Amino acid sequence: MLTSFAKFKESITKEFVPSESQDGVSKWLQLKGSYFDESANKVVEYKVNNAVLGGMGMLVAGLAAGMLGIGAGAFKVMVHEYILKMPPKVSSTTSSFVIGMTALAGISVYLFSGLMNLTLMAPMAIGTTIGAVVGGRVLNHISNRTLRILFFVIVALLIAQMLYKGVMSL
Numbered sequence: 001m002l003t004s005f006a007k008f009k010e011s012i013t014k015e016f017v018p019s020e021s022q023d024g025v026s027k028w029l030q031l032k033g034s035y036f037d038e039s040a041n042k043v044v045e046y047k048v049n050n051a052v053l054g055g056m057g058m059l060v061a062g063l064a065a066g067m068l069g070i071g072a073g074a075f076k077v078m079v080h081e082y083i084l085k086m087p088p089k090v091s092s093t094t095s096s097f098v099i100g101m102t103a104l105a106g107i108s109v110y111l112f113s114g115l116m117n118l119t120l121m122a123p124m125a126i127g128t129t130i131g132a133v134v135g136g137r138v139l140n141h142i143s144n145r146t147l148r149i150l151f152f153v154i155v156a157l158l159i160a161q162m163l164y165k166g167v168m169s170l
Contacts, residue, residue: 016144018046019085026051035090038140046087054084058098065102066109073099074155088144092151096132 022031031048048054057079061072073095080091110116139147 016044016087018044018087019049020047021049022047023049023051031084033090035087036140037089039143044087044089046090047085049085050083054079057083062102065099066106072102074151074158077151088147088151089139092139092147093136096136 026048029051031051032046033048034043034045036042037044058076061075061079064075065072076095076098077091080086080094081088084091086094107116142150
């Protein structure tokens with residue numbers, strides 16, 4: 001995560017430039033799209049690249065999420081933006097969807113194993129849902145640069161927390 005973080009720090013000031021071409025697999029899967037960016041007041045069209053390599057990156061993120069009980073969203077966003085060449089806003093929203101699917105897959109295993117505290121889940125689900133709705137509405141009103149800065153700060157805090165927990169557990 002730290003090496004991805006260093007690369008990400010460089011890209012904060014760069015504006016997203018959509019790919020002009022696609023690799024064969026991405027083209028065959030028709031991995032392209034568009035959305036209206038309210039902060040830029042324009043339609044953004046994009047083409048996704050490197051579907052096979054991106055799929056491998058998502059496999060690694062899924063393994064980490066399943067084994068460690070994390071969403072692995074920061075890693076997924078890095079894969080989306082740097083390997084698949086997705087716009088930051090599409091990357092964030094796609095990551096949220098994929099995290100939901102990953103959580104749903106993991107939850108079935110944990111639930112049937114008796115490893116879940118159902119009393120604790122209800123308030124967490126309510127808070128997460130409210131946060132997701134508000135975040136989704138705010139996302140399209142902020143610039144890509146602001147989104148990347150917010151993401152950079154959050155990833156920095158995650159790295160600091162992981163290092164702290166790692167050092168304190170020694």
